[in-house]
Amino acid sequence: MATDELAAAPAGGDPSAAFSFSIWPPTQRTRDAVVRRLVETLAGDTILCKRYGAVPAADAEPAARAIEAEAFDAAASTGGAAASVEEGIEALQFYSKEVSRRLLDFVKSRSTEAKAEAPPSEEAPAAAEGEAA
Numbered sequence: 001m002a003t004d005e006l007a008a009a010p011a012g013g014d015p016s017a018a019f020s021f022s023i024w025p026p027t028q029r030t031r032d033a034v035v036r037r038l039v040e041t042l043a044g045d046t047i048l049c050k051r052y053g054a055v056p057a058a059d060a061e062p063a064a065r066a067i068e069a070e071a072f073d074a075a076a077s078t079g080g081a082a083a084s085v086e087e088g089i090e091a092l093q094f095y096s097k098e099v100s101r102r103l104l105d106f107v108k109s110r111s112t113e114a115k116a117e118a119p120p121s122e123e124a125p126a127a128a129e130g131e132a133a
Contacts, residue, residue, distance in 0.1 A: 038064035
């Protein structure tokens, strides 16, 4: 059973006994929502984009899918099948942290690559000349 699935109460039975809730693993719908939010974060007008540069929309979708999939796999391998709600919460927290960490690693690496590929600035020699005079 997944995050937003609940079991129906049996007719005439104890409703609390039939209530079932599982937070881990997240449903595909939840995972798709994470991917959509990552795409918005990578390609939108966000603080990350202002600091590290926006990702073109064509590159944002595959990058977001990869970030989410890697984070999910990492959480699944450490958390596995959560036996209790507490374990599910821990797995979900780990997944969330992994998504954030991988997102930040991705934008930082793109920023570093872009700086390495950029031609030298014309301002740097002019500033050096001004200091020497």
